[in-house]
Amino acid sequence: MTTQINQAPPPDPYNNSLRAQILRNFATYDGPPAYKPWRAPLRTPTSVDHLLAGYTPKRLSIPVAMIDRPYFHNQIPWAVELTGTTNSLAIGGKPQAGKTTFLQTLIVAGARTHAPKDLQFFCLDFSSGKLRPLEGLPHVASVATRIEVARIRRTLAQLTAIANFREKVISDHHGLDWASYLQERHNPQHLASRDPYSDIVFIIDGWDNFTTDDWLPDDAIQGEHDKYIEQVTSLARRGANIGIHLAIGLNRWTALRTTIRSSIGLKIDLSPADINDTGIELTRVVNEIPPKSPGRALSTHAKDYDGIEDAYMHLMVGAPRLDGLDTMAGIAQTFATTVATITEQWKNETSFPPKMEMLPAHLSYADVTTKAPPAKHEDPEHLRWSLPVGLMESTLEPLVLNVMQDPHVLVFGENDSGKTQDLHTIAKAITDRNTPQQVKFVVIDYDGDLEGAVPDEYMAPSATLNDGTVASTYIRNSLELEKSAPLIRAGLEPRRQPANVSKEDRARHSWWSGPEIVLLCDDWHQVITQHPLQYSALQAELAEFIESRTSGFHFIAACHSAQFYTLTSLNKGALGVAWNRGGHVLVHSGNKDEYPGKEIPIRKRRPGEALYIRRRQQRDTVQIAQLP
Template identity: 30%
Template structure:
């Protein structure tokens, strides 16, 4: 049987052009692409720094580096991608990062921080961070450059951080004046040359992730932060702010934030650059728009690329390389402060009541200038302790011929506070207290200055002789009544206390204080701007002094209110109070 004939091979219809293209496909270099591919994979901070010439990281030098890359700018018509830089040397020293939810604001902040940390030592730049976002900035908490980081729930640390920056600004102003420094540039150069080795701060950055939280929950801090923005650049103090919208940042502050990064916005109408161009920014974290209408992609705060890379690698790399001092930490008020740790003046009626929060310096009360003191607080908040501090000062600085004391003490907490030779009277009831006040008023009335008293006599208090009179009242709310209580006889003397040697130190409970403020004696003290120590009080009491709202505070913590803004104070613990607490 004959074999079947093989099927003919399938014909291929190859044109001459295809044959020619196949022959030259791999001959010579490929043609240059007209368009670059879209911005996709974000570069790392380390990669950006290496492309800028850093041969090794960290790249630390003798002088601070305040111009750093934080991303890539796409320039398609030029077929280029150029670094997105933050130039923080001069007028651009303050920075704003604006973007909608999940746009990459916090990551861009971390990239900026790590870029600066990789190019500057912890002696050259320091960061103080208020992290009101999602906690992303906690990743840099262990950097030796970071002097403090806190969230919205840690109100005390937030307040102290801003206060520390404000105090640093004041110290820098004085330091520049004392040393003839005419600019922050001169300070940087002289410090790099070895001068000012006792100054632990270089360029300082206050970083706030979540400005809207400040606007809504921490209004009291806005004035201080704005002052830092207005005056800080002249002294090397920078502000970096992140917020979802430009409208969240008031114009007085927004105009000072010259270095700006606008990421994808929640609503393009909020754009400070161009609404139509902002609409074109893709919903990809890190993508944004420059003032030139160019798209950018922010860098990732990593040392290397890869899914396992993180900011921890940057932190560990820097920690391994640095063996010098870290950034100064934010100091906090102590929870307990023995009176022995405070300075004592040589003489006179000046007393250190505790430490004030703004500068962590002693809070002095001078009874020769401010003759009276008002103390308000709940039970066990520390009212009687303040009175013991005052009585101890009287015992130690006055003899019986120089000062006499009247004590009104319904609960007998001050029974042994004043020695018998200095004690003019001691009362535990309203009736006996009124009798003593009437006697005190009769003794003080001749001291009131009449028309015959000259200005020189007023200044020297030379028209009368006799001891200073201190009237110390604890638990005044147990004694007072609608008619003014036992102090009514002394009302005429209250405005003249500093002139006639009369001092009223009055403590009362917090309950019902807002209603009692209309009582004549309290009203007179308040109208005379008598310094007030407001310890723990129920918030239900409402506004007490000016705009001061009471707070729940730990024992010994108070808000001092006078002609200036309220300041938080940790009161000194009198030794007798300390011993009683130890026994309990």
């Protein structure tokens, strides 16, 4: 038997080669990894809490994205700086490119890094309505969608009022700039302390839709849309000096008017709706944005955390969430938690900016009088005849009718719109501020709806006619009006202004003495229907005194809106003369067809709401107070 001996394999000539040794070294290496100069492409968004990791808070610096910087071999958080030349920004791109996500992230990151008293947001959402879930943040004063025309109108009015107030304070205090203004807000003795807001970011998502007028109701007045565009333009132009910053999301850059474009210092490009819309100088770089990559963008100008200028660098917009998930999946379900987290973060703050108030649907007389300057019976006429009757939408300040300067008040509207209630409120304001010796009323009330509006002691005395009948000053039908009209004229006759009266005598109406006379008329449309002269009713008796400011006569009348156009066009009758003379006009709810022109909007309104018109004054939506 032969024993076979296993021999070792021949030595591998390469086993101890340099190549083998290097491979063994690589296979068993446990040191630091090799430097990778290139980072992975920006494919997924980074959550706000990850963007803020290691973030050093800085005023008006808000991290919103990750930026890829090939030259520096890194990807770091990228922040918008709402200061200096980048006070305002715009982000453009096709639908679903990530504009709304950017604005959501701006709000969430801004609220996470700034106290509510230091940064606020006012939003117009003309896009997807996805800004509304963030309205609960203490930093967000209001979010209005395109169907909420009243809230849109109120937002623009509020921001305009804030801008006007700030400019006036800065102008009145020479040498005051915005930084000084912010410091003075903490000084209770300074006028700036009355401003409840600080730096404001005014967001308009869906600018292309906002700049068309198809979102306005069919009964919008001529020039209404242009007014809104002008308000935004004014805010953009003035904002840099008064702490108002615009943030606009739009599909096409060509939709941004030159007057606004020049005020936008920071422009961010997402995947464009039209490559030709970006401009020749950007066409090449914008083409580098990967298609079907929502959130991928290019910055035109900004600074990173390290202060290095970066232009035309690729960005990935962050995800507006705080749960550590770097994804947009299920984002809608996270907003409630995000709002709760940020609210909890700032719960110990001592002051919070107010939410934007709307014009209330129901308004008591006491609500108005407590806000209005008081007046006593012994005060001068101009104070006693400044009548607080409602609130103005633009400022939420009392609507005060100065019926010494403009003596007459005309009210139009359909049935149950609030016309008669207006007369009750106006009568209450007059009798509250004047004694029975200072004012007397004549009332025309065919339907009896003014019962109790004027206390008996304020009524002008009745008169006995030659035939022994009594001509009452509370007139309930056309027969009584026929009797009383000549007596009203006779009572006013001594008040006719004589010739060659000096300016001082006119101011004192030295040629007559006695109380002011108020003719309070409900349902003027019934008066003209039953009067023999119809549209010319009471013109012969009252026209001269309606046209005079020195007769101490006030014509206050309510009429159905169906007669509005005819009466104001003809300028006939007491009401037509008062319209032509100019005064205070309240236009309540009615049908659009009742006024063919676009100068005066007749539209459906809630009870008590009206359009207030006065010459030499901006028109305003108002809510008239109701009596108990």
